[in-house]
Amino acid sequence: MTDTSFNFTPLLAPNLPAPGFKWGGQYPPYNFTGGHNAPEEVPVDDLIAAATRALTKDGVTLSTYFQASGFLGYLPLREFLVRKLKASAGMECTADEILLTSGSLQGIDLVNQILLEPGDTVIFEEATYAGCLSRYASAGVTPISIPLDTNSDGTGGMRMDKLEEALIACAQKGVRPKYIYVIPTVQNPTATIMSEARRRELIDLAAKYGVPIFEDECYSDLIWPNDNNEVERPPAIYAMDKSRSTIHIGSFSKSIAPALRVGYVVADWEVLAQMVGCKSDAGSPALDQMVLAEYCSEHFDAHVTKLNTAFKKRLDALVAALEENFGTAAEFTVPPGGMFLWIKLPAEVDTSVLAAKAMAAGISINAGADWSYEMEDASRYFRVCYANPSTQVIREGIAKLAEICSKEFGVPTRIANVESE
Numbered sequence: 001m002t003d004t005s006f007n008f009t010p011l012l013a014p015n016l017p018a019p020g021f022k023w024g025g026q027y028p029p030y031n032f033t034g035g036h037n038a039p040e041e042v043p044v045d046d047l048i049a050a051a052t053r054a055l056t057k058d059g060v061t062l063s064t065y066f067q068a069s070g071f072l073g074y075l076p077l078r079e080f081l082v083r084k085l086k087a088s089a090g091m092e093c094t095a096d097e098i099l100l101t102s103g104s105l106q107g108i109d110l111v112n113q114i115l116l117e118p119g120d121t122v123i124f125e126e127a128t129y130a131g132c133l134s135r136y137a138s139a140g141v142t143p144i145s146i147p148l149d150t151n152s153d154g155t156g157g158m159r160m161d162k163l164e165e166a167l168i169a170c171a172q173k174g175v176r177p178k179y180i181y182v183i184p185t186v187q188n189p190t191a192t193i194m195s196e197a198r199r200r201e202l203i204d205l206a207a208k209y210g211v212p213i214f215e216d217e218c219y220s221d222l223i224w225p226n227d228n229n230e231v232e233r234p235p236a237i238y239a240m241d242k243s244r245s246t247i248h249i250g251s252f253s254k255s256i257a258p259a260l261r262v263g264y265v266v267a268d269w270e271v272l273a274q275m276v277g278c279k280s281d282a283g284s285p286a287l288d289q290m291v292l293a294e295y296c297s298e299h300f301d302a303h304v305t306k307l308n309t310a311f312k313k314r315l316d317a318l319v320a321a322l323e324e325n326f327g328t329a330a331e332f333t334v335p336p337g338g339m340f341l342w343i344k345l346p347a348e349v350d351t352s353v354l355a356a357k358a359m360a361a362g363i364s365i366n367a368g369a370d371w372s373y374e375m376e377d378a379s380r381y382f383r384v385c386y387a388n389p390s391t392q393v394i395r396e397g398i399a400k401l402a403e404i405c406s407k408e409f410g411v412p413t414r415i416a417n418v419e420s421e
């Protein structure tokens with residue numbers, strides 16, 4: 001029932017995206033989609049203390065849109081990022097080369113806004129972040145997807161032989177792609193980490209064909225430590241690319257909490273200035289940035305170490321549940337970090353159908369078709385996000401998923417050692 005007779009429909013602008021839906025804020029009981037964090041890993045007490053300190057120190061600066069920090073966002077948080085990005089990813093940048101955004105999604109939108117026009121060509125990984133795929137579809141660009149590989153040690157990523165073929169084909173047609181979008185450090189969805197040697201090849205190929213690199217490091221804090229409790233990762237492409245043709249984005253969504261909506265773009269000022277010109281929202285929420293600046297300068301490293309331990313425990317539970325319930329029917333490489341697992345099922349399974357059947361039973365998974373573009377065997381893959389559900393929910397959910405899959409497609413033929421009918 002509606003209490004207004006006014007009809008907006010004939011007034012709506014053309015070509016709007018599909019309408020949103022009202023939603024009660026309930027996730028399905030077995031929620032294996034979305035980059036959500038574990039509720040008990042949100043550092044609530046320390047965030048409360050940080051909020052008190054931040055407001056005491058700088059609360060009065062909320063009286064102006066851009067506080068005393070200017071258009072780029074709260075300066076102490078940008079200064080924290082300068083230190084963090086140097087220490088963790090080898091990046092040399094100044095606070096004036098960092099733009100704080102409302103999640104890294106806004107960074108993606110700003111990069112697309114300054115670079116893309118309908119008809120442009122963009123290059124990206126064949127399996128990639130669905131948020132980018134939907135943006136490419138609505139931007140009217142010509143997508144070129146490049147095959148990925150995954151090695152047993154968790155390295156891999158965009159294949160450079162295939163990238164070179166694509167760049168040559170573009171050059172032959174007189175097409176200069178607008179950028180190469182990559183998620184090199186904990187790729188979404190495969191969770192591979194691109195080796196330093198391959199990053200070098202990528203930089204060289206991009207330079208040869210005059211194409212910028214768009215580096216998304218959204219998950220790069222989520223890497224399991226080695227036996228000495230140290231995290232080893234290659235430098236960011238931004239750090240290695242001396243031609244400075246790389247635009248880098250990152251986020252606090254995965255390391256602290258997605259609902260904070262704080263991300264960032266790092267780029268040369270010439271490029272960043274164009275994004276600042278497009279960022280017409282009068283600033284991203286300042287309180288979130290203030291609290292993070294206060295919290296992160298003291299706690300970030302210890303928090304991330306604890307977070308990764310919790311995520312690894314969940315991954316172990318997921319791997320055990322898959323082995324128990326799917327047996328050899330589920331193929332995957334145990335990843336070196338992250339919050340999701342990319343799983344391949346036998347050819348008779350269509351994971352889009354499986355996802356719909358599972359959803360009806362309260363289990364959400366991401367079907368491979370939604371997470372890829374022109375990828376061979378996409379319908380055999382699905383993504384499971386394991387950071388948010390408890391180990392018990394993971395065990396139960398995977399057992400139920402195997403039952404549904406077995407009923408629908410006849411695989412797995414054995415579930416937890418019991419032959420299916």
Ligand SMILES: Cc1ncc(COP(=O)(O)O)c(C=O)c1O
Binds near residue numbers: 035131183216252263
């Ligand atoms: C690869 C990648 N980039 C960017 C984002 C956007 O994250 P946020 O806007 O929360 O920073 C996501 C979210 O899942 C992602 O997977």
